[in-house]
Amino acid sequence: MTSSSPAITAAALAKTYRVGRGKPPVHALRGLDLDLPAGLVTGLLGPNGAGKSTTTKILTTLARPTSGTATVAGIDVTRDPAAVRRRIGYVSQGTGTDPLLTAEENLVLAARLRGIPAADARERARRLLHEFGLDDARGRTVARFSGGMRRRLDVAAALVHRPSVLFLDEPTTGLDPESRAAMWAEIRRLSAEDALTVVLTTHYLEEADRLADRLVIIDRGVEVVSGTAAALKAGLRGETLRVTLVEPDATAVRRAIDGVPGLHDVVVETQGTAGSVTARVDDATAALAAVIAALTAGGVAFGAASVSAPTLDDVYLHHVGHSFDAGLADAASDQEGVAA
Known part of the structure; x- marks a missing residue:
């Protein structure tokens, strides 16, 4: 109560x-x-x-x-x-x-x-x-x-x-x-x-x-x-499309998917030899096919692709601009260990 x-x-x-x-x-x-x-x-x-x-x-x-x-x-x-x-x-x-x-x-x-x-x-x-x-x-x-x-x-x-x-x-x-x-x-x-x-x-x-x-x-x-x-x-629009990337070049990825219709809140993240592209989509089937075709045409190597209902990670990505697991910059990551 x-x-x-x-x-x-x-x-x-x-x-x-x-x-x-x-x-x-x-x-x-x-x-x-x-x-x-x-x-x-x-x-x-x-x-x-x-x-x-x-x-x-x-x-x-x-x-x-x-x-x-x-x-x-x-x-x-x-x-x-x-x-x-x-x-x-x-x-x-x-x-x-x-x-x-x-x-x-x-x-x-x-x-x-x-x-x-x-x-x-x-x-x-x-x-x-x-x-x-x-x-x-x-x-x-x-x-x-x-x-x-x-x-x-x-x-x-x-x-x-x-x-x-x-x-x-x-x-x-x-x-x-x-x-x-x-x-x-x-x-x-x-x-x-x-x-x-x-x-x-x-x-x-x-x-x-x-x-x-x-x-x-x-x-x-x-x-x-x-x-x-x-x-x-529930406040997020549509579904989440996520494609894992192999040895990604963020600029090349953005160039490849630029202009693909139906994508919102597009975020490209790279971490060493791995990465991902995430977006909100209204028509999951059409968007998934279009993104895969665009990455293939752009010579971008990719792995698994999925579409899912919104998660808390998607909420974080939408409001902050990077995924939850991506963390923060090195200077910020030290904040909570500093003595009061």
Whole structure:
């Protein structure tokens, strides 16, 4: 059940890092605006370097913005960071549990650090271990946990004080498909059963599509577009035509397909000896035949060709101008690893 008031807001949020004498500053955020509803899973989607983790660090009070404002649960993150921290849970990209302690000891410690009395901390730890399917591992040291078990324990530790907002920063990175699916199920359960507001940062398109009630696509530190996954895909015209290229010359490819009727939002990408040409088309059959004929006539070597319904990658391509997997320039890709 969602609230009429937003759980998180941001206005003209900017963050600039100074990386060294004689080097240009890194603009991780460039005036980001957010208005995230309560009680939903909101996905912050973008490739590495887009500004997702920087946004999370500011909203969780781990970094201060260079300019702009932000509130979480109605509290300004710079004016009263302690009050914000009491209302949030945060799971970072790295594990936050002690490998030498047992699962139960980790949760009791997390609760005690939050000021919860000892008896209540033990009760809360046991309840969370049950909810996250870790009952049988309660007495096992975390060093003996699998990656999926450790991530579930990380999320459980972030919930010991019953926060109203949970931040998950790339929670399934490095997990195998089975563990990733289990984590997805836990996130959906938390949102549905506990009316918890979840902010999920991810660079997995399938994860964003499956989990998020609402998406905010970020690129180069600003919001590109937002909405439900279904609405964003429905907003694209026609179908997607994609042809893989072999040892492509981008200029030759553009010259070959220039003038082919029925193509919209044409993007040619090259990466070493591979590449692709992607376009929106209204008449898939006619466009596919015409593009293949044009590439053949232009002497352009190509591989597989396909036509599909719109995907989130197509949404990203349409609004940003390059595919999701293409990533960003080297300078931008370093943004989120710079120390605050």
